[in-house]
Each structure stands twice: as C-alpha cells, then as structure tokens.
Amino acid sequence: MINETYREMLKKKSVIRELSEAATERGKEIGYENVFDYSLGNPSVPVPQRFTDTMIELLETKNPMELHGYSPSLGIPSVKEKLAKSLNERFGMDYKPSDLFMTSAAASAIAHALRAVTEPGDEVMIFAPYFPEYIPYVTGAGCKIVVVPADTETFQINFGKMKELINPNVKAVLINTPNNPTGVVYSEETIKTLADILRAKSREFGFDIYLISDEPYREIVFEGVVAPYVSKYYDHSISCYSYSKSLSLPGERIGYIAVNPADPESTTIATMCGQISRGTGHNCPSSIIQLAVAEVCDMTSDLSVYETNMNILYNELVSLGFKVVKPGGTFYIYPQALEDDAVAFCKKALKYDLVLVPADSFACPGYFRMAYCIDTEKVKRSIAALRKFVETEYPSR
C-alpha cells in the first residue's frame, strides 16, 4: 500500500510547472532565447572562478579517501570554523563553530530549524506573500501554519494583523528578507518592531518564541538599501543560509544553520540538528562542496546584473502603469496584475512569449512574480513584448 498523502500531492498541478512546460514547448518552436522566461530563480551569473579552482585543486592534490570520506554529521569542523569567523567579522556576531550545522541548502536548514524548536502540533507563523515551499517545511515538521496577511503597500510586515494572530501555540516565526517573491528588504525598523513584539509575547506566554530567518538572498542587496543582519536584533534566532543564490550554486545543495550564540541553547540546538537528520535521511552536504565553499565564503558571484535588470524592469513597469513596490534586493519583482485573476493575466502573457508567475500560490493573490535572473540583453528585448502585451490585452488602462 502506498502512502496516500504523498500520492494526493502528486495530483496537484503546479501552475509554475505548467507555465515552465509551456515555455519549454514554445522554446522548441521559436528558440528558447526568444522566450522571456521570468519563472525560475536559477542564478544567471557564474560561481567565482576561485570556487572552481579550489575544487580542481582539492581533486588534484588531496588524498581521495580523506577528500571524499564521511563528514561528521554536524559538518566538517574546519569548514564551520571558517564560516563562523566570516560571520563574526561581517556582522559583529560571536558564533562558535558549534553553533553551526551544515545543511543541504536552505530547504534543509529550515526543515531542521523548525523541528529543533517546535513539537508536532505547534503553530509556526509566516508572512504573506511567502515562498510556497514553506508549507511542506512546516507541515513536514508536524506543525500548523499561521499566515499573516500582506501589507501590499510596502510588503514590510503587517504588524496589526501579526498581533491579532499571534497566540501561545506559535512557537516559531519564519521570515525571509530580502524577500522571495516581493524583492523587498525588511527595514531596520521592521526588524526592531518584530523583535519587540516577539520579546513582549515571549514574556506574556512564558517561553521564548524562536525567530527563524531564511536568508538565501542576504548578499543580493541593491544600492542605497541596507539589509540588517536579523540575529543582531533578537537573541532567540536561527539564521538559515544557502549559497545557492550568492555563489550561484543551487544544484550543489550547500548552506548552514547558525544559531544565535546569545541564546543559551545555541550549541544544543545546532547539535540536535544532527539527531533530526538521522530520521529524515538528510545527513551532510557533500564533503568536497563543503570544503570548496569554505574557501570562498567571503565572496559572491558578480551580482550586479540583478540590480541592472531590476532597474530596467521597475522603470518600465511603472511607466506602463503597474502598481509595484521597488525591490531592495533579490532577483524578484512583484507587481500587481492588471486584472484580479493573476492566473488569467499570466496565461495571456504567454501569448507574448512572456513567462510570468501568478502569485496565488504565494498567498497574496492578484500579483505576479518576475524572476529577473536572466541576461540583461534578454530583459531589454522583453520590454517590447511586455508593452505589446499590456497595450493589446489591457487597452483601456
């Protein structure tokens, strides 16, 4: 007998997948370079050469039994030492290597963090619009989701709604800044207010609410914007990081958890993650990838293309009359669709070879997401298609 829950999950058609398949089909007809595919968050700039050089050097010089041998389940100690040092220097933190746990990128980091600070049946608070995979992460830990509706004017946190919805069953709050799908960076004021509320509610409820901070876009921040380091503002915080975006390594599945050393249980939580892994079958990320990433942990890919693309798209969307908040980072932008039904809107866009993602699955319907991690030249070419789409389909605007 097959598990019925997972079998049911197979039946749900993903709109993103349908769009992506349509784009692939169209690409076969007119050449993929002529399909303006804004659907996927796959980085479009290469990993720094030093990563590649380090990989080759490790392969050429290291004893293969050591190089490819078992990593301790919590991560390779020399790697965690380098990462802790880097975080401490960059953010003025005081992480010990034992506060870190190496993970298979952010998905694994969040899945572990959630299991570490909740019991099955607890509630986890998330903020719309949110990355849709948060749902399986939270339900996979046996918890329920409490969704705070979006503040669509700013896409900062809707604190009024947050205060209404927080309750003693909420053991953890999960945020994502810079944000997928909005591209918005939470301001220092937002994070301070969030921390104040969590402290007050922790006192009221009699336990520490944990703040899980999903930070894969931490390094993709645009000119004039400051992305505060979340853990500086709240002691009971867990930073979940991934090198997928900053180093353009999404397929190598590498990231970490860093538990705030101000939390008296920081090392216990990080160490518990090794126990959590035993039951989920995760184990460690690849040894060679751990070693190579540690060598470039203070570097990023050349991320400037994302800001260039954002400015082109933002200006064009504004001039076309879209309601849109200017992104402060990431490679996403999140305008309001030109009709209430964003799915219908995105299906019409397909006729113009524009692949846009309707935001219904982000729990903030009526909007759509564009992932502009593509060549700037292609972004420029897409502008004519965007204009034609809007002018033809929504002429009265």
Added chain:
Amino acid sequence: MINETYREMLKKKSVIRELSEAATERGKEIGYENVFDYSLGNPSVPVPQRFTDTMIELLETKNPMELHGYSPSLGIPSVKEKLAKSLNERFGMDYKPSDLFMTSAAASAIAHALRAVTEPGDEVMIFAPYFPEYIPYVTGAGCKIVVVPADTETFQINFGKMKELINPNVKAVLINTPNNPTGVVYSEETIKTLADILRAKSREFGFDIYLISDEPYREIVFEGVVAPYVSKYYDHSISCYSYSKSLSLPGERIGYIAVNPADPESTTIATMCGQISRGTGHNCPSSIIQLAVAEVCDMTSDLSVYETNMNILYNELVSLGFKVVKPGGTFYIYPQALEDDAVAFCKKALKYDLVLVPADSFACPGYFRMAYCIDTEKVKRSIAALRKFVETEYPSR
C-alpha cells in the same frame, strides 16, 4: 522551547563514539598508525581515477550555471538514464529512468522508501543484527519496528521467528544483504523463501507487503559467493543503493532508489519521493556528483583489499577459538565475544590498542563487529595484539 525528543537523543552516549574517542586519544599518544581501529566503515581504497578526471573535466569545460544549476527534484534525467541502463544490463531488469529517484546515499534512500510505502503507525520488519540507524529511519517515518531475532548459526534469516512475528500491520520489510554487521550474503534460497513468505502473507492480508532492500555493499562480494539481485525475486521491491562503499565516496552522499518496474506503481512511488523530500528538506544530491557518478556507474574502487583482510582475520579468529561465520562480502566480520558482556570484552581489547565495536546496539548482544576497511599491513600488525589480548584476558580458553 526546544524539541524534547531530540534533546533526549543527545543524552544517549554512543558506545561506538566513546570507543572512537578513546582510539583518537590513544592515537595522540602512540601514533594513530599503531591503533588498530576496526570501528568505522570508512572505505580504505580510493575512488577510481576516472571519477576524479570526470569531475575535473566537468569543472574545466562545462558552463558553471548549467553544471551547478538546480537538478530536477527527482534527479538529473541523463544520469537516471545511464543508471537504469546499467542496472538493466547487469541484472536483467527493465527499469525505466522514471523508476529511479536520486538520493543523498542510502540513508536518504531508505528514509524515502519507508515514507512512500507506509502510513504513520504502520510496522516495519527488520532482522537482527541490524544497522542501528534503521531505528531512526523507521521511527522518523512514524512507524514501529518489529525485530526478527537473529539466526546466530548462519546469520541468514530466522524464518521461523519471521513467520511468528509478521502481522497485518507490517507494511514493509527491510533487509540488508551483503549485511552490516555480519558480512553475510543472503543466499538465493534465503531470498526465494523470503519472497515466498511475503507473497503468501500479502495474499492473506489483502495488500502487497513491500520489500525494501538496502544494498550499499552489493558490489563487495568475495570469491565463490553469489549475491542475488533481490528485486529479481519479488515484484514489490525497492532497491536502495549508495556509492559510498563501492566507489569509496561516503562523504559525497550519493545514491538512488530503484523501484521494481514489475510493481504497477513503480513510477508513482519514485515520483512520490520528490514530494516526500519537500517535507524533509532533503532535495537532491549535488549536481556535479550526480553527473560524475553516472560516468563511472559500471566501475568500482579496487575492492580486493577487503577480501584479503577478511581472510587474514577470519583465519586468525578461528585459530584463536572464536565462533564466527565467514563473511561473503562487505568489510565487516561479526564474531562472538569471549564473554557474555561484549561491551566489557571490547573495553578490555582497548588496552591492546584494538578498537572493536560491541554488537549490543545491533540487537544481537554478545557479539562484536570489526570493520576491516584498513590497510592490509595494519591488519597484519594487529594480529599480534589480538593474540596477546585473547591469551592474556581469556587464558583458560
């Protein structure tokens, strides 16, 4: 609040870890080359050069965005095509690429397979002595364990006890051949009898019991021994494979699930694994490791050293009067200790710089495991220590 289940797990002292720490300490005193460490299953022969060459070639020639880009959650299609072809040629199977799911080695494969064919609350049957991580794998899927006691004369399956214990709550049976910790390879007769019982019980209970076959040692089989391919004998079977041992890549976390195409649900089960991953945070193994392993999927490391080591140890153990079943494969041997308390026995051995693992955690107490994946020269040097240990501590034997 921290999860209490995982916090409790931290308190359990692992005997293997204690021994390993003692060995490390002793190594600092007398040099690690003089500590006869038989505790860890870390391969002692290098990965084939072609793997290393392929890795370097991929790094030097492939577009890094493609090379390190997201793998589909079920695995890279070209990789699964090569692996299916290889399995079909080697074992006369008929796997489609869609029957395969790429995993982070065997741990992940088993964790996924269990979740795919059980519901929480179901029972999973395992056979003593067993790899102790089977417990978190099964309990992590929300299931209960039914342990069939060992047949200590042969370490094949104790079918009498199996028939007594199997019941309609058992939805899956998990086996491991060649076996850790015994080194025994299940004979064709054993697998045929097992399959017959499963078919009869499936009919009786009204559903198909799944056979999950954990096969990381499939390629480490000694002269004169045949290791039958389990899935040839039972339709409702899932092969869980890892390249950790056969290619000496334990740190790279790479393996797969292959669902028997004779099962009408084979592709559904493999596809469901992608849904299961969403909740456990596993996602795919590293892209570059998938690609490189596919190039060497018909190769193994030079595994002959394990047989050489086994013969030296087996002969010596027999001549010292140990009761021991001759291993047919793997790099383990599993003799009976010279006193009832195998922990006490192994602690005494430490005084002679011999690191042996008491088998209490394998649910077959009174035995100990030696992992002879070490240099043959060191195995030879250990013989004098073994003799001295036995003659000094157990002189009356």
